[in-house]
Amino acid sequence: MSSSLTSTKENDAKNVVLDVRNLSVKFMMDTGTVLAVNDASFHIRAGETVCLVGETGAGKSVTAFSVMRLLGAGGVSHRARLNGDIVLKPGDGSEYHLLSLEQAELQAIRGLLVSMIYQEPMTSLNPVYNCGNQIAEVLIHHAQKSKREAMAVAEDVLKSVRIPDASRVLKAYPHELSGGMKQRVMIAMALALHPVLLIADEPTTAVDVTIQAQILNLFKEIQRTSGTSILFITHDVGVVAQLADRVVVMYAGHTVETGSVYNVFRNPLHPYTKGLLQSLPKPPKPEEKPERLTSIPGTVPNPAALPPGCPFHPRCGWADERCRSLMPEVDTADTGQTVMCWHWQELREAS
């Protein structure tokens, strides 16, 4: 299955499941406008895993919330203003322009075609319903199942995410489960109706490393067996390397680089991507004093006060007058990587 998937991935641009075009999200705060996402563009093909990486405030979660349309008209924040286009193509020829859908239309899509796993498994499950009920809800709503049928399916779904004692967990309340188990219940709920797109917002950030390994293995299994496209948000470069087909790097709300995981890790084009990869602690050589890490100077800019020109220029060793005044255009390299930098060609030759 995986080989046929790879060939379709390479050959068929029509296989795009999610197309985010020039998405901008502004929050109109009392103190001024916060530009959380600026002109972000990327796409996800069928069966593909795209990792969205970036630091705090890069706009990763806001992008995900926009795809779920939890922001914008009828969303959780009346201060958000969304621009651009987010197109969902489930593969049956239909197209949904998510930013212009009505609430009723959105409810028909959420959970059925697109579902989302949130960062905090502790707070995103409802404490007063048992896990079975929460999973069954989506089946009853979308698949018109009876309560009894839905509970039976829920148990199967729990088994599919490798929960050992599924019939017990079905009746358990969230507080009775550990963090790792809760995250599995969330994943089970999201996968119950085999959505075309699964959005996972930092699903391993709140759990320990041995539990993270369990969750990552589960995602690898989902990749192998389900055909669901995954938008995986993380700031952990190790997780990206293990899961992604393609990578989207965000900085200050911009998609500064996109490309296949192999290209981005081997030949990062944007100075920020380079800096990020270099600042990882590497195993030092035996018997040597640890060397200094290559760090990126400065800090992530405040989205309420972005610098003019390229948002990365205050931290970039290559910045010149043009970078300080003009926003770089997005270029496409021969490797298929897109990069938002005035100097990427010189930088590539230099390295």
Next chain:
Amino acid sequence: MNEKATIVDTKNLSKWYTSRSVFYGANKGVVKAVQDVSLSIRKGETLGLVGESGSGKTTLGRTILQLEKPTSGVVTFKGRDLSVMRKAQLRAVRREMQIVYQDPYSSLEAKMRVGNIISEGLDIHKVGTKNERKERVEELLTVVGLVPEYASRYPHEFSGGQRQRISVARALALNPDFLVADEPVSALDISVQAQIINLLLDLSTEFALTMVFISHDLSVVQHVSDRVAVMYLGRIMELAEKDRLYNHPKHPYTLALLEAVPKPDPTQRQELKVLSGDIPSPINPPSGCVFRTRCPIANRDCAAVVPQLEETESGHFVACIQL
């Protein structure tokens, strides 16, 4: 390098917390946060302390500093027993041992100016004149990569990385010999993390600091430490020189922990070898070896015997009866 003098020594150190029922005040159970830890920290070294949440890393660090009173056991600092000291004596010793906390957002008093935060220790110990203290604050701000003018500002004006620099400056104010860095970079972004790690490495050399570096991030600990101790449910499972521990781990838990870290290289994808299950509750830990419920090589004996930390090779300590 092995024969350096010991600066901090713990003998069978334990810290238990009694959790009481909200309604009747009856004892519900005892959380054995730190159990029977014996550890010598050598002058000038950086000892990494790794483990998952609930393993007792932070409690151990705080108990060594006497910020938590030990339930039993002894901590000696430069040969002096801290656990029998009176408050005034302890205060004098505290000049020499400091801590940097995990969360730079809650560990700096919001209503104090940065200069006062840094000089608080100097004020308490009445070091120098007012002007000398002011100069010292400015010097410290420069040392940690900030500018002296920041002394008159408030913490909220700074980013997480800058705040952590302020915390480091505060910790260094009294020229301590011993520093506990409790997850000093966990709350920071990767690009800023590298800055703070570099700062701590530079300063530990410059000020000849002995450091306990607590972190759940194995690659950060590997980068900064000379020796590393691995904790699980309040006990030390393995302790060795960094290179030995990372290249030749012996304890099954250390092995599992190292294998669970995703490698940042897409050409090295691996099915991660995983431990089954979760960390057991510290209120009701397994009998015998606390790790046995998740251990791939545990047998019946492991339930009966509490393994002691034993030196299997020179400087390499392991607590496992199967080895």
